[in-house]
Amino acid sequence: MAKDRSGSVRPFLAWTARMWSAVALTMLVGGCVLLQSRSGSSSSARTPKDAVVRQERAECGRLTEKEVKKRDYLPPCPATPPGLHGKLKVREDVSLEEAVQDLADGVGVGGSWAPPDCVPRWSIAIIVPFRDRQPQVGPFLYHMHNFLQRQQLNYSIYIVEQEGTELFNRARLLNVGYLEALREGPFDCYAFHDIDMLPEDDRHLYHCSEQPRHLAVAASNHNYKSSHSLVYNKYFGGACLMTQDHLARVNGWSNIYWGWGGEDDDMWRRLSFEDLPVWRFPANIARYRTIKHGPQVVNNKRYQTLKRNTGRYPNDGLSTIKYIVKSVVRHPLYTHIAADIGTPLPPS
Helix, strand or coil, rough: CCCCCCHHHHHHHHHHHHHHHHHHHHHHHCCCCCCECCCCCCCCCCCCCCHHHHHHHHHHHCCCHHHHHCCCCCEEECCCCCCCCCCCCCCCCCCCCHHHHHHHHCCCCCEEEEECCCCCCCCEEEEEEEEECCHHHHHHHHHHHHHHHCCCEEEEEEEECCCCCCCCHHHHHHHHHHHHHHHHHHCCEEEEEECEEEEEEEECCCCCCCCCEEEEEEEEHHCCEEEECCCCCCCCCCEEEEHHHHHHHCCCCCCCCCECCCCCHHHHHHHHHHHCECCCCCCCCEEEEEEECCCEECCHHHHHHHCCCCCCHHHHHCCCCCEEEEEECCCCCCCEEEECCCCCCCCC
């Protein structure tokens, strides 16, 4: 991960080399459809076939070595992308088929993209927890691909679906998405993004930061009141952005919140315990439209769980999650990961 973008020429050249290895890998992924059936594999039992998977991606890419080398001579993308529109109209009526028809020619299979005429400043994995929200897939992909491309980012979109009938566990899916994206990286940072939250201003740049970033500052479902003005002013939900270092320090997300609510409060506490202040864009820029959806099954015990989990995060998170990846499918605009994330533990 590059943090030194000033100073001597040598650190800059080293960062550029690392960045372009990530860009090349992402573009290579775009040339093929990789269907994996990895029943029986879990976060605690990785095998040497990981290297085989990476080699397969490299061999099926559409960029030749000569073409990749040519890109080394591109200029860096400007700090302020030139094609920003400012305030955006959010369309909720876009089907997945319409999104594919409109965007697929420019996006690598699996949902990866990099600007063709400059070296991107950041590579980002967009991780989306998912279950029973199919009508929202089209609007999300249509909006986010256009949004991220205008910001000249190198990005990949992962939709992580929970299998089974247990209560939805958003945080476990975020942990799974992060660990699976990490294997395909490197990425400079990771955006954890609900599928019903769409940014309304492309000046809200999804750039990586030395501080964790809360992205969804002012959302339509809260009448665009900023997180600071909410009764509940430590809100970290909807969409946020963190680096690998941040996630390592807080041990990722808690695994014990089944049903809606609680996991974002838990993450706020983890960040506080690690002295990681949260950064936000101003509320007039960091505005989000919340797409309408059906009612959630609320976790009625989330506050008791939150109280019980205070300070115990080193033993609850990335280091302890158990899951099985059932399949990975590279669709035209996104990578779909289906995962068995287990069941709640019986009350102790």
